[in-house]
Amino acid sequence: MNITPLVWTITIAVTIAFFVYEFFAHVRKPHEPSIGESARWSAFYIGLALIFGVVIGLVPDWGWGYSGEYFAGYLTEKALSIDNLFVFLIVMAGFAVPKIYQQKVLMIGIVIALILRGGFIAIGAALIENFSWIFYIFGALLLFLAYRQAFAHGDSNPADGKFMRFVRRHLPVTDEYHEDKLTVKKGGKRFVTPMLLTIIAIGFVDLIFAVDSIPAIYGLTEQAYIVFTANAFALMGLRQLYFLIGGLLERLVYLAQGLAVILAFIGVKLVLHAMHVNEVPFINGGEKMLWAPEIPIWFSLLFIGATIAVATVASLIKTRRDPKSLERTQVREAEIVSADDAEANSDGHR
Template structure:
């Protein structure tokens, strides 16, 4: 896939333009988006992402189109997990709903910048060191294990990182609109709004470590990696308000993401074996017998995993609500 500098410049410029439009059209004036507004813009951005993928398939071949769709699905699924953490942070800091859009917008921009840096670094490493696939694969397998079995219920708003920040910054515990700092008694303090942004920025860094190796396991094209990430992040703000209540019902989301990360981790290790150059592994010779997982299978596997995790979560949540409703009805009858 040969992408010229001009195409890169245009793509980055259009991406920036979308976020500028988002700010002036929706975020600049504090308000809580309606369900209809969130649904319309979420559908617009998802439709735009799908249309872009078709464009890649038509112009560059469906091999690259398949890589884009597999990467987009993976990044979108990870973004939903990201939204869940954002929701926990917002709740922990008790951010007023009319200001949550601004926090989300800043968090998404930080995420895009961090991922852009990781994409550039990842592309340089892949171009010069084929053994990096072993490291990416091992990292994803570790992240998959952590995603599936680590049950950390700590609130990011009161975690160790935020306690460290609070010790080193003068903090005023009251919000002052959407301002980041405030002057009281001649001294400048940071507001909880700034702490929220710091917490979300830290979470963005952690998620970038997850997402970039994952998508490089599906494609080595930096352009596809960037555009899949950009489209996954576009509309994330609207998706937050659209499915905020649904997130608590996606009880198997973590397990579904763990399966996807583990699958891509295995795919990366197999690819590393196929292009092996490390002298202490197989004498530095490629292991051509190692199977290469085709992109069509990756796309189907990722889509099926997301579907199964979502359906199973909704069935589980519905069953739990039905049981709870039955228990409440029995309690009322006993009381009566």
């Protein structure tokens, strides 16, 4: 796949332009997006991502093989981004961020995520270009992450984790929000607000998710351009999707298990590919194991799409039929609403 510097420049410039437009058109003025607004923009960005995949297939020097890699990568990154949204939801509730300011936090968090992933993409591309054994490392990492994803406890709150306790010990923090300001001056001393702490927490979460997502998509394609564009399109519209499916997120009880299956599948795919291009002296004498099967991209795309669909449908069936699961969902939603209402009342008295 021949990507010229001009194509890279245009792609990055258009990506930045979209986020700049998002900020000035939707985020700069604090407000809570309506369901209609969120639905329209979510559909727009998903449609744009699908059109771009078709364009890749239509370009003569690229073709439908790369288009399949893009769609598989986009599906994987979108699923991981939705899992990311669930953690964002927990962070927002933990810091009691008023809904009218949540757009700004999400926007900054998504931009941080794109920057971090861009750095990881560049590092991953350099490693793959120079060290074929990195596929073994990526494969093992994804298998470990799949295990962690499957058995992780979803009740942990990043807003009260060790990292955030460390930040609070070293930064003077106010107890209340001051609109959407990140710092405020009191009695001649500069304090940081909970808004800044929320952004720091989300940035830390983004770093963790970048470690998951980049090796995962490099298991589906070795093209850095596809890795970048799939990640960019997965993150575009994520802010609107947060407000559109915020209530639904709590009902996706099998999302973690579905993602674990996807990560494990890609991990196995990476190890098989590593065996195919093996140059490690102490593995099979440094000889390539051409008998190792290569999983075709069409099967990867089908497997990932089916796994996401099964996890979503099974989650919705469980929360509908299981009263205890539904009750836990309602309790969590009530906690989030109560936190927002308490903060709104506090703002009204100030």
